[in-house]
Amino acid sequence: MAPCGFNLDIPVSTILFNSLTQNPELRTLNLIIMSENNKSRYLPGDPKEHHIVSYKFNIGIWVGLIILTIMTVLVSVMGINLVAFSVITALIIASAKAIVVANYFMHLKYDNILLKILFGITMLLFIVFLFLTATDYITR
Numbered sequence: 001m002a003p004c005g006f007n008l009d010i011p012v013s014t015i016l017f018n019s020l021t022q023n024p025e026l027r028t029l030n031l032i033i034m035s036e037n038n039k040s041r042y043l044p045g046d047p048k049e050h051h052i053v054s055y056k057f058n059i060g061i062w063v064g065l066i067i068l069t070i071m072t073v074l075v076s077v078m079g080i081n082l083v084a085f086s087v088i089t090a091l092i093i094a095s096a097k098a099i100v101v102a103n104y105f106m107h108l109k110y111d112n113i114l115l116k117i118l119f120g121i122t123m124l125l126f127i128v129f130l131f132l133t134a135t136d137y138i139t140r
Helices: 012-022 024-039 055-076 085-105 113-138
Strands: none
Touching: 055 085
């Protein structure tokens, strides 16, 4: 690599693409391969169309997240006396915010069931590790 130099590499992809598109026989073969790859990129059960959500809906979700954040601040900082329940309440509110973000902003609500199952397994393992950490801390 040369210092302060750019475009010093060999553009193999451009050369290969140009050679494939100039030869008519290879061009039709390449188009067939590309169309087969596009068909197989969807998993069974995947929606073939994109789900479009309105700005009004997204702003409503955002306002809901802001309200949940204000509730978290009120529980933890402003001195609402819940004593032992403040941590549990904050965790419940944080979990609700995480579920809303995963469902709507990550579009998990409109995705394949396999991704929902994997997300659920991940959250279950996270809860198990939190529980194991808490029991280790309490028994010391």
